[in-house]
Amino acid sequence: MDFSSQTLNETCPCCGTDRWKFLYHSTFNNYNIPIFLCVSCGLQTQFPRPKASELYTEEYYSGNADFSYRDERKTETFDRYVWKARIKNIQKFKRKGEFLDVGCSFGGFLNCAKEAGFGVTGVEISPYSAKVAEARGFKVFTGEFLEADLPENFFDVITLVEVIEHLSEPPQVFAKLNRILKPGGLLLLQTANFEGWQAIDAGASYHYYLPGHFYYYSESNLKKILDHSGFADHITYPGVDFSLSAKLLKSRGSFQSWIDYWKWIRIGIYHWKSKFKKKGRPLTSSMVLYSFKVE
Numbered sequence: 001m002d003f004s005s006q007t008l009n010e011t012c013p014c015c016g017t018d019r020w021k022f023l024y025h026s027t028f029n030n031y032n033i034p035i036f037l038c039v040s041c042g043l044q045t046q047f048p049r050p051k052a053s054e055l056y057t058e059e060y061y062s063g064n065a066d067f068s069y070r071d072e073r074k075t076e077t078f079d080r081y082v083w084k085a086r087i088k089n090i091q092k093f094k095r096k097g098e099f100l101d102v103g104c105s106f107g108g109f110l111n112c113a114k115e116a117g118f119g120v121t122g123v124e125i126s127p128y129s130a131k132v133a134e135a136r137g138f139k140v141f142t143g144e145f146l147e148a149d150l151p152e153n154f155f156d157v158i159t160l161v162e163v164i165e166h167l168s169e170p171p172q173v174f175a176k177l178n179r180i181l182k183p184g185g186l187l188l189l190q191t192a193n194f195e196g197w198q199a200i201d202a203g204a205s206y207h208y209y210l211p212g213h214f215y216y217y218s219e220s221n222l223k224k225i226l227d228h229s230g231f232a233d234h235i236t237y238p239g240v241d242f243s244l245s246a247k248l249l250k251s252r253g254s255f256q257s258w259i260d261y262w263k264w265i266r267i268g269i270y271h272w273k274s275k276f277k278k279k280g281r282p283l284t285s286s287m288v289l290y291s292f293k294v295e
Helices: 058-062 078-088 108-115 125-133 169-182 197-205 217-228 244-254 257-273
Strands: 020-025 034-038 044-046 098-102 120-125 137-141 155-161 181-190 231-238 287-292
Touching: 058 125, 058 257, 078 108, 078 181, 098 108, 108 120, 108 155, 120 125, 125 137, 125 155, 155 169, 169 181, 169 217, 181 217, 217 231, 217 287, 244 257
Parallel strands: 098 120, 098 155, 120 137, 155 181
Antiparallel strands: 020 034, 034 044, 181 287, 231 287
C-alpha cells in the first residue's frame, strides 16, 4: 500500500505537535514498514502498527515466525557475562532494592539481579516465555506493560533492554514508569539512537525497522520525553553500559568453531567506534540511557 500521500493524525509523544510526514517504506528484510517522521522533533514511528500481543508467540522464539528472536535459554550461560556486568554497573547507583525488568523473556536477567541481592519482578507480554520465567520462581505479570498491576513508588530499578521501542502509547508508558519507581529510582533504557550515523547512513535499510518496533527514538528526543515525565540527571552510555570483555564472552554463545573468534575483531571495532562522534553525532546508533525519578 502506498502511504506517501498520507499524514498521521496523532499527537507526537515527544513534542506534542501533530506535524508528521511520510518518510519512506523500510527495506530491511523486505518488511516494507511505512515510517512516519515528526518534522518538529525527529521522532519516527511506524503506522499502521500490528497488535503487539499477536507478535510474541512460541514461533517468535523458535525462529519460525517472519519476525523472530533467539531463544535466550540456549545461550544463557554466555549471556550471563553481559547481564552480570550490567548489574555491576547498576549497583554503582543502586546497591539493592526492588528490581523490575520489563520484557523479562525467560527470566535470565532477573536471575542475575536476584543473585546480586535484588528483589525481582518481571513483566512479559508473551505467555510462552512468561510461563518459563514463572516456573523459575519469579513473579511475572503476563501481558502488556500498561495493563500490569504494579505498586506505585515501589521499585528502585526498572530496566527496559531493547523494549521501549516495542511499546505503544509512550506518554502513558513513561508516566507509569515514573509512578512505580521510588523517588530517586533508576530507569535504564536501551534502544537505538536514530541520531547516530549508523542509522542515518543506513536510512530505510536500517536493521532496527522491525514489525514489533513501534517508535524509533534518538538520544535528544528520548531525553525530552523523560524530562516531561518527571525524570532527570540522565547518563548516556554510547554503545553499552558494560565492558568489551563482557560483550566478547557473550558472543561465544553463537560460535560454531574456532574460526568464529575472528568475529571478535568486528565486535571490538564496533564497540570502540561507539565511543566517538563525527559532527556532534555518535558514529554508531547503540545507546543505553540511565535516568532518575525526580525526588
